[in-house]
Amino acid sequence: xxxxxxxxxxxxxxxxKVEIKFEPGVTAIVGPNGxxxxxxxxxxxxxxxxxxxxxMRGSSMLDVIFNGTEKxxxxxxxxxxxYFDNSQKIFNLDYDQVVxxxxxxxxxxxxxxxxxxxCRKRDIVDAFRxxxxxxxxxxxxxxxxxxxxxSAKPED
Ligand code: ATP
Ligand code: MG
Numbered sequence: 001x002x003x004x005x006x007x008x009x010x011x012x013x014x015x016x017k018v019e020i021k022f023e024p025g026v027t028a029i030v031g032p033n034g035x036x037x038x039x040x041x042x043x044x045x046x047x048x049x050x051x052x053x054x055x056m057r058g059s060s061m062l063d064v065i066f067n068g069t070e071k072x073x074x075x076x077x078x079x080x081x082x083y084f085d086n087s088q089k090i091f092n093l094d095y096d097q098v099v100x101x102x103x104x105x106x107x108x109x110x111x112x113x114x115x116x117x118x119c120r121k122r123d124i125v126d127a128f129r130x131x132x133x134x135x136x137x138x139x140x141x142x143x144x145x146x147x148x149x150x151s152a153k154p155e156d
Contacts, residue, residue, distance in 0.1 A: 002085035004097075010075035011046065012039040015066045038143050043080045045140050047102045048133070049112075049125045055142065062106060077105040090131050100124055 005021050008014040013036045020029075020040065029037050042056050046064060053061045068074030081101040084091065091098045093114070101113040102124070112124045125134070133139040138149065 002088075003082065004085055005083040006040070006043060007079075007081040007083075008040075008043050009080075010066045010078035011043050011080050012036065012064055012066065014039065014043075015072055015075065041140055041142065044082065046104075047080050047082050047100050047124070048128050048135065048140070049102070049121050050135070061104065062108060065104060065106065077103055079103045091127055092130055093127070098127075100127065
């Protein structure tokens with residue numbers, strides 16, 4: 001799978017629009033404590049349709065919207081887009097590049113888009129599942145969660 005780029009706007013600590021390109025060879029993001037590394041991982045799960053505020057490390061889902069600082073106004077919505085190279089048709093979609101987007105407004109309403117066209121959450125969840133990345137597949141594992149997976153009982 002070729003995951004090319006993330007665009008983040010108004011999500012958590014990313015007040016301004018930020019573009020993170022994953023050139024071939026990029027395997028890690030490093031930086032000081034609190035600089036936003038886990039927020040990047042959260043942003044990916046956000047697009048995948050995550051609905052648990054707790055797993056986004058907030059008390060309400062709206063906590064993912066940039067909530068302002070002393071010098072900056074809070075944002076009224078957030079938007080994250082994941083860009084995939086689809087020239088090998090890993091997604092069963094007729095585009096050479098697939099862009100999956102989720103927006104969340106202060107009203108609590110989410111909007112999902114495939115290549116800028118509004119779709120259902122289900123369409124995005126299904127698209128991820130088709131390429132083997134589902135909520136249940138542990139494809140994105142949060143900080144501190146590896147231990148709970150390794151120590152899980154069979155019943156869990
Ligand atoms: P560590 O190395 O400690 O794991 P990290 O690089 O993973 O750190 P994150 O947890 O991604 O850091 O980022 C935490 C920062 O994101 C905190 O400074 C927090 O204030 C900020 N943050 C989280 N939610 C919001 C929000 N809604 N608005 C503004 N800032 C936010
Ligand atoms: Mg972290």
